[in-house]
Amino acid sequence: MSLLLNVDSLRKAYGQTKKEKTAVLEDVSFSLQCGEIVGLIGASGAGKSTVGRILASLEQQDAGTIWFDGCDLTDLTGKKRRVFAKDIQMIFQDPYGSLSSRMRISDLVEEPLLIQKSEKDPAKRRMRVEEALELVSLDPKKYAMRFPHELSGGERQRVGVARALVCRPKLIVCDEPTSMLDTSLRLELLVLLKKLNKQFGIAYLFITHDIALTKGFCQRLLVLYEGRIVDQGETDSVIEQPDHPFTIRLIEALKKLENSKGE
Known part of the structure; x- marks a missing residue:
């Protein structure tokens, strides 16, 4: 696999003034290969979604560099950034709030093509x-x-996946796409995403707070804690030999859950 994404020293803070600003991302660095599925896991408020929104050009970082497919996206804006924006799409957490109730499904799926101006022919x-x-x-x-x-x-979330697919991206940021689905629908969505990954070689940054979802789905794991990556490696390795206390607590909670199900 070849390198698709490299994020170096990403920083982001929110607030109106310097005194009011709260750092969400302190120093986030990671890479992602073409066709790779990488899990980004952390507690609520850890900054996971902020990372995803920055990659999808929905927010701007305060500092740090983003290299994507061999190009530096850090300072690109307008038309130049739009060229690459179509290659990085996002599936949102809420299958209800993320789709306009006034638009038909065909229009919702077509909308990214119109925004990115990637296909001018209506028939196509x-x-x-x-x-x-x-x-x-x-x-x-x-x-x-x-x-x-x-x-x-579940059908709405599939529409969300279709919206992300229609531009034929190289990377899809999946922002907790299963969190509002029941157990059976979660499994169906993961199977679908895995199938699309194999069929088209699409890479995923899979954002979740549930480490159990990453087993058998993500090839590598990044653990985000207080705005920093504190653990990373192959999924099985991180789960079997966690280094950071936060990761250890996640694994202990997962083992307790698995043991309770087995009783």
Whole structure:
């Protein structure tokens, strides 16, 4: 595998003034290979989603560099950044709030193509939309003209995946995409994402607070604690031999949960 993403010394703080600012990301550095699935795990407020939003160009870092597919994205803006923005898409946590209730499913999936201006021909855009819906097992004939409120939570999240797929990205940031789904739907979504990864070689940064979801899905793990990466490595290695006290607590909680299920 070749290098796709390299993040170096990422920093981000929120607040109106220097005195009010609170650091969310202190010094975050990591890399991701083409087609690789990397889990980013941490507690609520650790800065996981902030990392994802910065990569997806929804927020700007205060400091640090981002190299993507051989290019420095750090200071790119406007049209130059948009060229790469289509290659980094995002699946959001909330399958209800992330889809406009006023738009039909076909329009929701088409919207990224219009925003990125990556396909000018309306007929070709429709074909791309239909292809994306079929890839997530939503029949275009059945779903294209529906509104989000007519779909279940699992179906809505599949629409979210289709929206991310339609631009044919190289990297998808998955921001806790299973957290609002029940257990069976979580498994279905992970199976779907794994299938798309193998079929198209799409890399994922899989953001989650649930370390159990990363087993068998993520190839590597990054553990974020108080704005810093405190543990990283192959998933099995991090789970079996955690270094940082926070990671150790996560593993202990996972083992207790697994033991309680076995009783």
